[in-house]
Amino acid sequence: MSTAPPTDETKASPMKYVVRCGSLRTLHVATSKSSFHYGEKVIVRTDRGMETGEVLVEATEHTLSHMTNPPGGQILRSLSGDDVNDLSHISDQGRKEFDACKRHIHRLGLDMKLVDIEHLFGGERVVVYYLADKRVDFRQLVRDLASEFQTRVEMRQIGVRDEAKLLADYGDCGKPVCCNTHLSAMPPVSMRMAKLQKATLDPSKISGRCGRLKCCLRYEFDTYEEMQRELPPPGAQVLTRDGKATVIFQEILAQQLLVQTEDNRRVLIDVSDVLSVVQKKPAGDNRSSSKSKKKQNSKNLDTPSKAEGEENL
Structure with missing residues (x-):
């Protein structure tokens, strides 16, 4: 019985890896025909162009379930010795581009703070990261930088984080x-x-x-929230082996309570010593809450809003 030759559909599908790329360390899911290991430096083609990246993990279904719409890419090869030399040259070039960009910003009098410049490995673009409190018209700046750098310039506003x-x-x-x-x-x-x-x-x-x-x-x-739920809240009335007591303070990690006994002693006890919670909220809380709610409702009824006042006028 003859066996049919393998078709494209029967060939093994390319492997997928989570790769960290760019100055902002964006996570990409990149395909590859070769296998790579954790921490390996690679050249990746992304939607921005050709850039360097670091392989983190194989993109299994479990891994992808923890990611939300990650950008794609393709791993082209491992980082070679020549690539390392090129990166050193790009780094030197980036410092010059940073100084040039800073000079143009000062010349144009733009109200913005230059943070960093990222020159992609493939040279497809230069990304300018900046801070600004207000909207900045950087069209002339982009034209000047593109003319000087001879590549595409992308302006990206970022926050302090x-x-x-x-x-x-x-x-x-x-x-x-x-x-x-x-x-x-x-x-x-x-x-x-x-x-x-x-x-x-x-x-x-x-x-x-x-x-x-x-x-x-x-x-x-x-974890703190989960452990706190196991403890009676401050003000709660609890029944211990030594009688009734009022919770004053919670030691969440130690799972202990500082309580005040009926004879006004303050004692630190384990949560296991609490036999039952007699009253979870301190007495008067409901009354206080009800009074506050009535007061607020009365205020809302008696005092018209600013918009209502303007309409009445």
């Missing part, structure tokens, strides 16, 4: 900043996260290199 991602080196912890290493997206961070973790509220100590709240405050927040 992206500025740190481009320029920052080490954080207060002594390690490289998260935004410039493993983070692919900036997580939302709030003061509530700092308060729940009993972190100091001194802005100078909980702010990162970007001046915003540190991204690491987000890492353990979900």
Whole structure:
């Protein structure tokens, strides 16, 4: 019995890898006919052009399930010795382009701060990263730069967190900043996260290199929330082995409670010593909440809004 020759459909499909590319360390899902390993430097063709990248992991279904619409690409080859020399030349050229761009911005009197310039490996474009509080008319700047650099110029406005991602080196912890290493997206961070973790509220100590709240405050927040749900809230009435007590403070990580007993002693107990929660909310909370709600409703009824006042006039 003869066997049919393999067709294009029966050939193995190309392998896919997650590759980190560009100054902003964007994650791409790139195809390849060859296999690569973690950390290998490669040349990738993306929608921006030909650029260098770093292979992170094979793009399995599980990996892709954690990514949202990642841009595609194609791995062309591993980084060679000649490519390394070309990158060194591009780096030197980038410094000159940065100085030239800064000079043109000053000459045109543009209200913008130049942050960084990225010259793609293939030379298809130069990306100018800048900060600006207001809208900037940079059309003349683009024309001047394109004429001088002899390539396409792309202007990209960024925020202070992206500025740190481009320029920052080490954080207060002594390690490289998260935004410039493993983070692919900036997580939302709030003061509530700092308060729940009993972190100091001194802005100078909980702010990162970007001046915003540190991204690491987000890492353990979900665990803190889950552990806090296991504890009675402050003000709750609990029944312990030694009688009734009122919760004053929670030690979330230690899973302990500071309680005040009926004879006004303050004792630190384990959550396992709580037999039952007699009253979860402190007495008077509902009444206080109801009174506040009535007061607010009364205020809303008695005081017309600004728009209503203008219509009456």
